[in-house]
Structure formats: structure tokens, C-alpha cells
Amino acid sequence: MQILSRIPQLLIYGVISGSILSLGGIGVSLTYSILGFANFAHGDFMALGAYIALGLFTLTAGLGIPSTPLGPLSFGFGFILSFILAMGLTALTVVLIDRFLFKRLRHTSSIILMMSSIGVALGLRNVLQFFWGPQPHYYIEKIQLAIVIPGVGVRIKPDQVFIIIAAIVSVGLVHYFLQHTKMGKAMRATADNMALARVTGINTERVILWTWVIGAALAATAGILAGIENKFITPELGWQMLLSIFASVVLGGLGNPYGAILGGMIIGLSEEVSTAFISTGYKPAVAFIIMIIMLLIKPTGLLGKRR
């Protein structure tokens, strides 16, 4: 019975890790639907974002931008400013990688692009490791007390509330962008059929550019939020989550950003709840097994279209 009493708390952890996985998954899903390849570098885009934010935070602190904690949160204005700037800089880096590499390989097959993304993944991770070293860097050194939600008896920290709110806001923005802007509409059209989109006068190169920008900005967000949750970051941060992200995306339906959100939540919850029953070390394996079961039952995923 002791196991069962832990479950409400684990569900909270599941929602937090699910939020982070969803944000990572949206980028993987968008890249897949527009460019047609599984981007193995996405996890390392997350790590890149987290490290850029760390660098900028040190810089803002040096420039004297106040970083006194905002309200109950354990970080201040300087951190949030770094957060937003890091999203932009990550997007810029990713666009540059696309210009120099992926764009030139686009005429080959999706498998070549996938192979190339593995090269980018290892390259980026080791660039981070070269400059910052493999050891963890602390994001937040303050210990924060958890709030106990009355009645249910579960604990949640203000920072974790921030993570969930940031994820909801990001998902809302992506939804608005996809459904209510011209570029979003063009993006959905390109995902459906790139040749047809081009015939109707959609500038598909611009669509691809926006795909990378949004994917990378969300990756940076996911990486930074993971840093806030874990309190530290390592160059392996994104890679460690990549398998779970892929599992989320496949579970929701590869190529469907809404599927990635749903899949991310399910994987996040399952991984956390599984720790009540099996060793914590098997979290990524739980995601993997859920993915394999999904592939056996319905390979197109929960929200996927029939192909």
C-alpha cells in the first residue's frame, strides 16, 4: 500500500517531465513532418540552449543586471532574460547548421540527413564538453522548499509550477502559430505535400527556416526547463532525454506536433510512475517498451494519420 500512496506525488513529477518531453517532441515532430527525417541532434540542441543560457546568465550577472529571485521562484530577471536570449541564439545556431549542412544534403535521402544529424549531435555535444567539461554545472544553487497542496498531500516547488506554466504557454503559442498565422498554415500545407505547397506559391525554404527556428527555440526552452528541474546541466542532458522524446513522438504519431504533446505527457507519466515498481535506472527502457508496443498495435501512433 505504501507504493500506491506514492503515486499522486509521482503523477506530479510525471506532468513536469512530460512538459519537458512535449516541448522537445514538438521540434522533432515538426522537423520530421517538414524535412522528412528523424533529427538525432535535437537532444543536443536542448543541451546547447541550456548552456547558452548558462553563459548569458553569467554575463548578465557580470553586467549587473539584477538576479534577485522573483517572488517564490529561485531565479530572477537576469535568468529570464538569458532564457529568452538563449532561445534566439539557439535558433540562430541551428539555422546556420541547416545552411551549411542539412540544406546541402536535402537533395539526398532522408537516411543521409539522419546520419548527418548523428554527426551534428556528437559534434555539438563534444563542443559543449570541450568548453564546459563533462562535469555538471549548477543552474540553481538555492534549495527551494516545496509547497504542500492541502488535501492531496502532494508536494510541488514554485520552480516546478513555473516549468508547467512555461510549457503550457509555449504549447499555446505553437498552437496559435500553426492554426492562426499565414506561416503556420503554409507549414501545415508543406507538411502535407511539399511539391504541392510549392506549386501554390508557398516559399518552402522560408517554411523550412521557420521550422528550424521554432524547433530550436522550443528545444532551448526544454533544455533550460530541464536544467531548472534538475538544478544542474551536463553536455549529455539532451541525449539522455532523446530516447524518451523519440518514444513520445512515435507514440503520439511521428510528424504530428499535437501527438508529440500527448505522447510526451503519457511517456513522462509512465516513466515516473514506473519508478514505484521498478528501478529508476530503467526509465528510458520504459519509454522504449511503450514505443515498441505502440508500433506493434498501431505504427502511425495515437493521433497519426493512416499512410
Added chain:
Amino acid sequence: MDTIVGIINYIVFFAITAGTYGILSLGLNIQWGYTGLFNIGIAGFYAVGAYTAALVSGPPPGAWDGRIFGGFELPFLVGLLAAAVVCGIVALLVGIPTLRLRADYLAIATIGIAETIRLVLKNESWLTNGVWGLQQIPSPLYDPIRAGVTRFLGGHPDLPPWLHDLIFKSYNWFYLLLVLGILFILYLIMQRLVRSPWGRAVKAIREDEDAAAMSGKNTFSFKIQALVLGAMIMGIGGSLYAHYARFISPASFKPLYGTFLVWVMLVLGGSGNNKGAILGSFVVWGIWAGTDFLTGYFPFTATQAASLRIIIIAVLLEVILLWRPQGLLQREKRPPTILKKKA
């Protein structure tokens, strides 16, 4: 003379490792080069092969071991075959849910299985000793060869010291021959296979799976066979590693680095060409070993040097993909024998 002996010993060590990578590269070549299957779980199959060989041929659990299973002390070849069979079974389990789908799914599933294997090796200490790994894995014919060498050196006390040192290490020479011999046998088998009707079928699947299916080939079955065969070869590579290193632990099988190196070897050598696969493994291992010397001249810490070496290999891969996608050796183009006779 001492430096020359040192260099020779290093070359032997180098060639044993490169030869083992050559076996992995051959295994990947049948999957990717000939059939077009994107397997990025090589390290997982390699680890399964190594652990299987160690458990089948190694000593039973000692007093300090956490494991309670394995250690049957069976001959080297039995362990080698067991490694191949177990890897084949794992590949079968991965292939069944994924090979009916697009290539991306196989890629994601293979990396998933590699990660899962690593977690199992780390956590299931009743079988694997967890992070402590398996020790005292016997090298084949080690004792008789060492006894022979000692007897020979005892009978020739007046040898120059450098020759003495060289002969003293002659077990490594034997192991090199063993690795190269197995590599050569596998190469011959692969060459026969890819030129057989089976080979033509998998190449047809690589070029256009729908067309191959239209010609009445059961493409799913062929893809499963290629995946299993490649994995079995990787298992053999793993068993050779275990018997040479004599100690294996989860840390020996970094999930992506080993896999990545094998991919760069095959892509650089020329995928779809068995000679290319072997050539690539020696060239890339040469570059890898060379960068080890090179980074020593710069004021980098050990971890920085390690990162830099991986960055160099990653850049190398992108350069090949951009400017020489066919690799060093192109695919063999053999016109059908009927056409040859006409000419």
C-alpha cells in the same frame, strides 16, 4: 631497437582493434550497405556478443562476484557461436515490430535497444556483475602459447634483448592472426552471399523496396534475414573483443561512440563494398589513433582532447557526406554473366 619493438607491438595492438572493427563494419555493411537498413545500435549488439562469450567461455562466479549465473568454461568457438546466436535473436526481436515501417523507426528502435541493453548490463548484476563487469575471461590457447614461449626463451638465453621482448609478446601475434583469419573468412562468406540470388534480392530492396516487392520478393523476410545476419557478425566481433580485453564492463560499450565510429568507417570506406568496409575500419581507426598522438601536443586536458577527437570524426563524417558520399571505394558493379559473354 626498443622504440622499434614498441612500435611493432603497438602496430599489432592497433591491427587487432582495427580488425575487430572491420568485423563490425562488415556486419553493418550487410545491413546498411547492401540492404539499406539503418542500424544505430551496433554498440548494443557488440556488447551482447561480448557478454555472451564471456558468460559461456568464462569462469564461474567467484567469491567477490555479484552474479550467480554463467561461467561454463566452454571452448572459445562455442562462445563465439553463442554470441552470434544471441545477437541474432535480439535482432529478430527488434526487426519484427520495425522492419515493416519506414527506415526512421528501425533507427529509433535500434538506438532504444542499445540503450536498454546498456541499462540491463548495468542493473542486472545477478547476470552481469553490474558496473563491476566480468573479469578473467580466458584468451584462447593462452596457456599453451605462453608455456611454449617461456620454454623457447629458456632454451635460448643468449637472444638480443629486443628479440626477446618481441617473442615474449608473441601471444598478441597469434591473436592478430586469429582476428584477421576470422575477418577474412567472414569477408569470403559475405562476398559469396552478396553475389548470390539472395544478395541480388537485398540489393533490389535497397534500391527500391516497392519494386522488389512487386517482383514477388517477400521484402520483410529478406530485411529480417539481413538484420539478423549483420547482428550475428557484430556478435562475433564482440566475442573477439571480450577474449582479447579479458575484462568487460558496461563502460566498455559507450552507446553512441562505438556505433558512430563503425558508421564513419563504413561510410568512409564505401558502403555496399565489403573491401571498403574493411579498408574504412583500418583508415578511421588510424585517424582515431593518430588524433590521440596529435592532441597530446596541445595544452588540452584529457577530457578536452577526447572531445576534440570526436569532433574531428564528426566533421570527417559530414565532409564525406557532403563531398564524397560514395566513400573511398565505390559499390562493385558486376554486370550479369549473360551480358559478359556477349561482349
